[in-house]
Amino acid sequence: MSEIQTIELAERAAEGPAAEPKGGRFLFSSWHLVLIPIAVVMVIPLVWMVITSLQTLDQTRHYPPSLVPTSMQVRNYTDVLQQAPFARWFVNTLVVTLACVAGNLLFCSLAGYAFARIRFFGRELAFILILATLMVPFQVVIIPTFLIVRSLHLIDTLGALILPNLAGAFGIFMLRQFFRTLPVELEEAARIDGASRLGILFKIVLPLSGPALATLAVITFMWTWNDFLWPLITIYNPNNMTLQLGLATFQGAHQTNTNLLMAANVMSMLPVLLLFFVAQRYFVRGIATTGLKG
Amino acid sequence: MAEVRLEHVTKRFSEDVAALDDLTLEVADGEFLILVGPSGCGKTTALRLVAGLEKPTSGAIAIGGRIVNDVTPRDRDIAMVFQNYALYPHMTVHRNLAFGLKERRTPKPEIERRVREASAILGLDDLLGRRPAQLSGGQRQRVAMGRALVREPKAFLLDEPLSNLDAKLRVQMRAELKRIHQRLGITTIYVTHDQVEAMTLGDRIVVMSNGRVQQIGKPQEVYRRPQNLFVAGFIGSPPMNLLRGRCADGSIRLGDLDLPWSGPDAAEVAVGFRPEDLRPAGDGGPSLEFVVDVVEPLGNEVVVHGTTAGTAVESGAEEEAEIPLVAEGARAAITAVFAPADEPAPGDHMRLGIVPDRVHLFDLHTREAIGR
Amino acid sequence: MAVRGANIRRAVTSDHVVGWAFASPAVLLIVVFGLIPIVWSALLSFQKTNLLSPAHWVGLANYRALPKDPLFEQSMVHSAIYTVLFVPFSVAGGLLTAVALNRPLRGIRIYRTAVFVPVVVSTIATVIIFLWVFDPNFGLANWLLGKVGLGPFAFFTSSNGALYSIVAMTVWGWIGFNVIVYLAALQGIPRELVEAAEIDGAGALGIFRNVTLPLLGPVTLFLVVWSSINALQLFDEVYLATNGGPGTATYVPVFYLYKLAFQGGIAGYAAAIAYVLFAVILVLTIVQLMVGKRMVHYAP
Numbered sequence: 001m002s003e004i005q006t007i008e009l010a011e012r013a014a015e016g017p018a019a020e021p022k023g024g025r026f027l028f029s030s031w032h033l034v035l036i037p038i039a040v041v042m043v044i045p046l047v048w049m050v051i052t053s054l055q056t057l058d059q060t061r062h063y064p065p066s067l068v069p070t071s072m073q074v075r076n077y078t079d080v081l082q083q084a085p086f087a088r089w090f091v092n093t094l095v096v097t098l099a100c101v102a103g104n105l106l107f108c109s110l111a112g113y114a115f116a117r118i119r120f121f122g123r124e125l126a127f128i129l130i131l132a133t134l135m136v137p138f139q140v141v142i143i144p145t146f147l148i149v150r151s152l153h154l155i156d157t158l159g160a161l162i163l164p165n166l167a168g169a170f171g172i173f174m175l176r177q178f179f180r181t182l183p184v185e186l187e188e189a190a191r192i193d194g195a196s197r198l199g200i201l202f203k204i205v206l207p208l209s210g211p212a213l214a215t216l217a218v219i220t221f222m223w224t225w226n227d228f229l230w231p232l233i234t235i236y237n238p239n240n241m242t243l244q245l246g247l248a249t250f251q252g253a254h255q256t257n258t259n260l261l262m263a264a265n266v267m268s269m270l271p272v273l274l275l276f277f278v279a280q281r282y283f284v285r286g287i288a289t290t291g292l293k294g
Numbered sequence: 295m296a297e298v299r300l301e302h303v304t305k306r307f308s309e310d311v312a313a314l315d316d317l318t319l320e321v322a323d324g325e326f327l328i329l330v331g332p333s334g335c336g337k338t339t340a341l342r343l344v345a346g347l348e349k350p351t352s353g354a355i356a357i358g359g360r361i362v363n364d365v366t367p368r369d370r371d372i373a374m375v376f377q378n379y380a381l382y383p384h385m386t387v388h389r390n391l392a393f394g395l396k397e398r399r400t401p402k403p404e405i406e407r408r409v410r411e412a413s414a415i416l417g418l419d420d421l422l423g424r425r426p427a428q429l430s431g432g433q434r435q436r437v438a439m440g441r442a443l444v445r446e447p448k449a450f451l452l453d454e455p456l457s458n459l460d461a462k463l464r465v466q467m468r469a470e471l472k473r474i475h476q477r478l479g480i481t482t483i484y485v486t487h488d489q490v491e492a493m494t495l496g497d498r499i500v501v502m503s504n505g506r507v508q509q510i511g512k513p514q515e516v517y518r519r520p521q522n523l524f525v526a527g528f529i530g531s532p533p534m535n536l537l538r539g540r541c542a543d544g545s546i547r548l549g550d551l552d553l554p555w556s557g558p559d560a561a562e563v564a565v566g567f568r569p570e571d572l573r574p575a576g577d578g579g580p581s582l583e584f585v586v587d588v589v590e591p592l593g594n595e596v597v598v599h600g601t602t603a604g605t606a607v608e609s610g611a612e613e614e615a616e617i618p619l620v621a622e623g624a625r626a627a628i629t630a631v632f633a634p635a636d637e638p639a640p641g642d643h644m645r646l647g648i649v650p651d652r653v654h655l656f657d658l659h660t661r662e663a664i665g666r
Numbered sequence: 667m668a669v670r671g672a673n674i675r676r677a678v679t680s681d682h683v684v685g686w687a688f689a690s691p692a693v694l695l696i697v698v699f700g701l702i703p704i705v706w707s708a709l710l711s712f713q714k715t716n717l718l719s720p721a722h723w724v725g726l727a728n729y730r731a732l733p734k735d736p737l738f739e740q741s742m743v744h745s746a747i748y749t750v751l752f753v754p755f756s757v758a759g760g761l762l763t764a765v766a767l768n769r770p771l772r773g774i775r776i777y778r779t780a781v782f783v784p785v786v787v788s789t790i791a792t793v794i795i796f797l798w799v800f801d802p803n804f805g806l807a808n809w810l811l812g813k814v815g816l817g818p819f820a821f822f823t824s825s826n827g828a829l830y831s832i833v834a835m836t837v838w839g840w841i842g843f844n845v846i847v848y849l850a851a852l853q854g855i856p857r858e859l860v861e862a863a864e865i866d867g868a869g870a871l872g873i874f875r876n877v878t879l880p881l882l883g884p885v886t887l888f889l890v891v892w893s894s895i896n897a898l899q900l901f902d903e904v905y906l907a908t909n910g911g912p913g914t915a916t917y918v919p920v921f922y923l924y925k926l927a928f929q930g931g932i933a934g935y936a937a938a939i940a941y942v943l944f945a946v947i948l949v950l951t952i953v954q955l956m957v958g959k960r961m962v963h964y965a966p
Binding site for chain 1: 688691693701710766769781785786788795796797801803805846850906919940944
């Protein structure tokens, strides 16, 4: 290296620490220009919904529409609660959803564990048949399922919504795959120590399966809460409706009362949004695992 | 000219921890330099800084006479072999080799020529149409090297390229690497935690610990004259025996051992002997009493573990939580290497002969070597 | 005596018994509400029934009637158009958005949340929002489009535009799903591969084309298959936003069969439609997987 280069090198070395922008990297990256429009498009319909839900009827009929809240008519919300059995719908949906989540967690754990770790006669065939049902789209089975539920006299009751969804093939598949990733040695040590299969499942396997169970719970919750077609077919009495079904009928009845409709919509979304913000990690993980294992 | 220089380079990942602390290093054109040290010593960080995958917190880096602090990796004209090879899984071996050249818009006939040459040197001719998933570990390693070779870069950077290979393959590849370097003469910086690799491959080795250079020198030099306790304990397998002693009145005192000493008095020193410098004591000459504990016959030599009266000194290069073999009362565990003919039995009481000019002295406070 | 007891105990706790004991609740539920309906539905498709009076056999009559049914033909065409638009937009859009979101920017969590939220919103709620956003007279869409000189559009009330409005609405609602999956996959790409490509001399576009995109192959295939399956089963949005209209402009197979079975009392024919749709989905999925497997190389 030449003398000049040596001197340059020493000079550069003597310069103090390179200036790193404070407060996180890439403060003014041009990527923000890409992300802001995307985020805006995603969020604006929701924002506008909230704004509309607080307006008077006349204001909704105003063109051009305002993106700035012009009034805070909270009365809309109480009006909705009076005009439709909203609270009832909420409770119905909550009962059905929680029952389905509990059912799935319990029955899919039991079955998933059996398929993963217990060798029993007919296991392979049973598993393949269960997987096969995952391939078949819902519309193929709705008519016969309706007939079965009707013969059980469950039509127009919450039972119609709960019973068919107490255990799903998706949950069995997901938990089986997950249980198989746990080290088998743990369970073998427990068996040598004298634990029963049930004991192993509840005391060793399930405690180690927190994330998978949380993910299944969250996915089942979201799917059951948002389900529409099945309640549409099986429930008629407004008092037995779920939130989605109730909302749809409300929309039919109040097409022109946009402000009330938006208020109803906001209220129906809150529980799932709340759950989402609290458990975002599990939502994301659940969706990601379906994608990466699929 | 393709020398690499690091001048007062410091790299911090957080406020209180410096991965590299004021590192100054020069790699001569065509030299094979090895950075060696335990994990976390900063050797990989130094390599990544030269590659441009990280930026130094302060200090300057120059490649081929040009300061490259602000130059992106692709413009530094260097090639890197990663520990996990990082082969493009969806491309054939041929495409893997050609990829870098294609991205640099090298003309096709030139690409073909270089790929064929690298493939010949590394024995990849039969594998050109396969994908990485179809290759063995050793084959993948050679493809990773080939990808670096075709670039004809100013410098090769290798990050523990042999650590994922099994022992036999590793020995083979070591020879390959040396052969390639002798043939092509490209400046090479090689990172490893294995001191045997370091000793056998390097023109010079840089022993590092905690982000600092402990010693730089030719392998033999570092082996014969370790400059501090860390280097003494790190280089050499089995590691050097280190015992407390003192220097007074012209002699080194250690247990019942007395060696002539022409230097100044020192109350607290560490006295070091390499296991291979200890022999069953012949007639006369300084010796150390020794009780044999465990004997490991290796075929061409015998490793003997035992104890002597005294206190051991830690070099700092020990693996965490090393369990000393036996430490009853005031005895220190030491190791010796004998010829097979001298194999002792467990429980034997004997004396170990010491060659005076193979004794290493270290100041216990500064941990530095005391000159002779 | 003790031996008999022990034998019984051993039999009861044998793996076969325990295995079935564990699996039977779930298996029973799936047999009753999954497997039996699948078979029954096939049988129904060969029958004529209004779900109230007893059914009687008509052999292949339902299937033979399908090609001559203009409404069925329209449904399939609409479904095809919808799928061909929905899948590329939502998958490619998801990929580009995920790439943009895969950065250590400040506030990246806010952006990600903004993109994820529409996925959580139910289809019904989404339709209600968009009925309002796409309102021809007072809606936000026409106002904003007017500002850049476009429109006004009739959206759901236009027989030409209704289907495309549904595409736009469902892409909004589902793109977040693809983003989540792509983000997870992007974060699974070994950093060393990108670094090796950087050192080899590839620029940002080169890295994307030669490393990122190929490694995302399996995920892309999955999302295309998944989105296609969901697209062909479109129902909720059609029911609430357009009720199949204007006229029959947005009739799709599931909507059609719903109307037939639960409003028209023509259940056997509806079951036949369901099975034909199933067959289409199956064939399309197989084709996609076969083409995909040849183009995709899984990382070792």
